[in-house]
C-alpha cells in the first residue's frame with residue numbers, strides 16, 4: 001500500500017512525456033491520421049448549426065422549398081461521412097491503445113527478465129504487478145483516447161469560435177464571455193472529481209486488503225485477543241472510504257447542473273443581445289438560431305478538454321512509475337570482452353574457489369567476510385548449518401545471482417565476472433526448494449533444460465532421475481499439462497521434473513538448495529538416489545536439512561554464522577565428535593523416535 005500512496009505531480013512534466021516518446025514512435029503514422037480525422041470531425045460538428053441557419057434564412061424566411069431535397073441530401077451525406085469517420089477513428093485509436101499497452105508490458109517484462117536478484121529484494125511483487133497491469137492500461141488509454149479527445153475538443157472549439165465571429169463578431173464576443181468561467185469551473189470540478197474518485201479507489205483497495213487480512217488472521221487475532229484492535233482499524237478505514245465516496249458523489253452531482261446553468265447563461269446572452277438585432281433587422285433569424293445552438297454545443301468540448309487535461313496529470317504518475325521499472329539498470333552486467341572470453345572457454349572442469357570473499361545484501365550488514373573455499377573438480381560438497389547460516393548465500397554467489405562485495409568467486413581459476421552471465425548459467429544446474437515449472441506439458445518442461453534435445457533424450461533424463469514411473473502414470477504421460485506453475489503436480493513430482501530438466505542440460509556444476517526438504521520420505525529417497533547418479537563426476541553443492549541426505553557427499557561443510565566451522569567427510573566429522581556429530585546424532589535420535597512412535601500408532 002505504501003508504494004501506492006505516491007502523490008500526483010502538479011506540474012506537467014514535458015521531459016517525462018518525452019521519455020515515453022520511444023513507445024509512441026511506432027505509431028507516428030496512426031497518430032497523424034488520428035489528429036487529421038479528429039480535426040475534420042470537429043470542424044464538421046461545427047458546420048451542422050450552419051445548416052439550420054440556411055434552412056431558416058433561405059427556405060423559411062423566403063417561403064420557398066426549391067432545392068430543399070438536395071439540401072437535405074447534402075446534410076444526410078455529411079452526417080453519414082461523419083459517422084464513417086467516427087467509426088474509423090474508434091477503430092484506429094483502439095488499435096493504437098492495445099498496441100501501446102502491449103509494448104509497455106513487453107518492455108516491462110523484458111526488463112524484469114534482465115534485472116538481478118537484488119532488484120526483487122527491494123521491490124514488492126505487488127508493486128511490479130500494478131505497473132504492468134493498471135499503469136500500462138492507463139497510459140495506453142490516456143495517450144490514444146486523450147489525443148483523440150484533445151484534438152476533437154480543440155478543433156471544435158476553434159471552429160465554433162471562428163463561426164461565431166464570422167457570423168457576427170459583436171454578438172460572438174458577448175456570447176463568448178461565458179467561456180472563461182465555464183472553462184475554469186470545468187477544470188476545477190474535473191480535478192476534484194478525479195481526485196476523489198482515485199481516493200475512493202485507493203481506500204477501496206486498502207479496505208479489501210484489510211478485509212483479506214482480517215479473514216486470514218481472524219483465527220490468530222482471536223487467539224491473541226486482538227479482535228477489538230483489528231475492528232477499530234477496519235472501522236477507521238471504512239469510515240474514510242465512506243467520507244471520500246460521499247465527497248466524490250457530491251462533486252459529480254453538482255458538476256452537470258453548474259455547467260449547464262453556465263451554458264444557458266451563454267444562450268441567454270445570445271438571445272438577449274441577438275433578439276433586438278433581429279428586430280432591428282441587422283441580424284437574420286437563422287444566425288440567431290445558429291448562435292443559440294453553438295452556445296449549447298460549446299460546453300461539450302470544454303468539458304472534454306478539462307477531463308483530458310486532468311487525466312493527463314494523473315497519468316503522469318503511471319508514466320513515471322512504469323518508466324522507473326522499464327529504465328532500471330540491472331546491477332549485474334556482463335563486462336566488456338566477457339563474450340569473447342566466454343566463447344573461447346567451452347570446456348569447464350568445475351574447480352570452484354572463493355577467494356577472500358566479503359558480501360552484504362545491498363546496504364545490509366556483512367554476511368560473509370574473508371571467506372575462502374577451494375573445491376576440486378568433481379567434488380560433491382554438502383552445506384549444512386542452521387537457517388540463516390549462509391548456505392544459500394554461498395550458492396547465490398557461485399551462480400552470480402549476486403556479486404561479491406569484495407574478493408572473487410572463481411570457476412576453473414577465472415573470475416566469474418570475466419565471463420558472461422549466460423556462460424556461467426548455462427553450465428550450472430540449479431534445483432530449488434520451490435521448483436519452477438511453466439505452463440505446458442511435462443515434456444516441454446524437461447526440454448526447457450536444453451531446447452534442442454530430442455524426445456528420447458528427454459525421456460532418458462527422466463529415467464535417470466527415476467521420474468519416469470510417475471510420469472507414465474499421469475493421464476497423458478509425458479504430454480500431460482502441468483497447469484499454471486506446475487500446480488497439477490505435487491511438490492515432489494515438480495522436483496523430479498526440475499531435476500530431470502537440470503540433468504538434460506548436462507551442466508558441469510550442480511546445485512541443489514533444499515531440494516528435498518518439502519517432500520515425503522519416499523520421494524526423498526527417490527530423489528536422493530537420482531541425485532547420486534546425477535552428481536557423479538560433477539562439482540556439486542548440496543544443501544539439505546536432513547543430514548541422512550548428505551552423508552555420502554565427498555565433503556561436508558558445517559556453516560555457523562557464515563563461517564565454515566567443520567570440513568570433512570561424514571566419517572571424519574563423526575569421529576571428531578564436534579558440532580556435526582552433535583547435530584547428526586540429535587536428528588538421528590529424533591527420527592528414530594518418530595519412527596518408533598509411528599510404528600506404535
Ligand SMILES: Nc1ncnc2c1ncn2[C@@H]1O[C@H](COP(=O)(O)OP(=O)(O)O)[C@@H](O)[C@H]1O
Pocket residue numbers: 121361364367385386387388389390391392393394
Ligand atoms: N535477500 C536477502 N536480503 C538481505 N539479507 C539476506 C537475504 N538473503 C539472506 N539474507 C541474510 O543472509 C544471512 C544468510 O542467509 P542464507 O544464506 O539465506 O542462509 P541459509 O540458506 O543458510 O538459511 C542471513 O542473516 C539472512 O538474514
Ligand SMILES: [Mg+2]
Pocket residue numbers: 391392393
Ligand atoms: Mg537457504
